[in-house]
Amino acid sequence: MGLYPEAIFRWVGDRGLLLEFGDRISQEINEKVRRMALAIQKESIEGIIETIPTYRSLLVTYHPFILPIEELKKRLRKIEKQLQEFPLPEPKLTRIPVLYGGAYGPDLEFVASYHQISPEEVIRLHCSKPYFIYMIGFMPGFPYMGELPEALVTPRLKTPRLSVPKGSVAIAQRQTGIYSMESPGGWQIIGRTPMELFDPNRTPPSLLRMGDLVEFYPISEEEYLNWDKKDGKGGGL
Amino acid sequence: MERVEAFEVLAPGILTTLQDLGRFGYGQFGVPPAGALDPFSYQIANLLVKNTGSEACLEITLTGLKLRSLGEFLIAITGGDLSPTLNGDPLKMWKTHLLIEGDVITFRRVRSGCRSYLSVSGGFAVGKIMGSYSTYLSGKFGGLEGRALKKGDLLYRFNHSYPLDRVGLGFPEDWIPQFAREVTLRVILGPQEDHFTEKGFQTFFSSTYEVTPQSDRMGIRLRGPVVERRPDVEESIISEGFLPGAIQIPGDGNPIIILNELVTGGYTKIANVIYVDLPKVAQLKPGDRVRFLPVSIEEAHSLLREQEQRLSDFKKRSE
16 A cells, blocks of 8 residues: 555554554655655644654654644644645765774675675675665664665564674664664674764754665775764765 | 762672663663662652652662661662661651761562662762663663662762651552552554454453563563464564564463563564553563453553552652
């Protein structure tokens, strides 16, 4: 079915409303989520606490006494009807350095043998195109990006790791992502970036934003170890 | 604002963190709210010492915290009853006390609930991160260096004047929440109520679930009868945002009540605990038992209004 004719409203307890715009991962649906989030922000409606955009839905949290639920629904429908006129900013491209393989990318060899290609070919393919950021979530600053080239589509690990190091660049199915902090995780880890994806004292705290683009490029171990971590915007731009 | 010493931590207890009502507006960057798991007890603790209601308090889990006072100031302790004592004598909860230098507060054993809140006049003095004092443990930021208290920590408070006529002020006895070992949590169905069968709902609403030890500030894991899923839907969904109180049903069928340290996920959620029942969730500990009861959104909002009224009545009364 793809994109719904209009968003489905779903209950998230007594303080949240989930607006679902489609039934799959697609840029068209994701763009509508983003447009809606930006349009709501622009209206700055009293009683809306925050909006959390994800792949295909937008969670709106509200204060029911400032903004009664029926009124909230009415206003959201009205905004949704005028979405086509709402302009989206030009996507920004961030280039991200990655040290591939070895101890930094323990699953690179597996991914290569799974597809019967060389590790160098995995790296070349992973760096071959810009990826679209569908959402930031799971942990602060973690970008969910897609789509991987067909030749890299790989299932998750059968048993997730208890600890994945911060900066790990990983793939799962058609997605690629970056662990912005140490955490348990089940994606295939092919490399690591020295860039700081999340800094609680930076404004905004996340290096990347939904709707923007990321391109990876390979670096050597020496470059990795000498990377100036403070240069959050870095990456040779 | 000037900071003055409040406490030396003699023993940190199982898990003690600084919390306020939480961090909002950063969910779009994957930042969860964190904050007091029992927002009602937290707010009353602040009001008792004449704070505005959003200052940082200690959230104390189960037992073992021991603090030595480094000055003279007001405190109040609310939430679950963890047998607090002052220099060895029982300290009445939900009431304002004046501490003097050298006083020792100890949390000895669990009598009811799981988490206490301790407020100080002026509030604990730490920096705000993204607009909030709350400690986010897995993110390692907020509160005191993004971590739980440890032995030897010095805690500061903002130096506010406080009225001494407040000593002995109490929260009305009949408004004090009781935390039982078996609770009924009121819920609103959704957002994935269409993923479960009629039989699944029957199981969910007629069974008693037990709280397992694998529970923390991210979530409360329950054990009990498996909720039947419709055979034609997938176990996982495309990742989406949620709120504290969301009840996930993962592949193994054992419900998890999401708490304050998560913000998105890809498991189906059968229902959400209503806001006024979140304190009951916060006060659950391993071995406690939970039942679920569906309510309408109108009923949830009217209960919320009642609670807000109670808070504002108490605020007025204590001015």
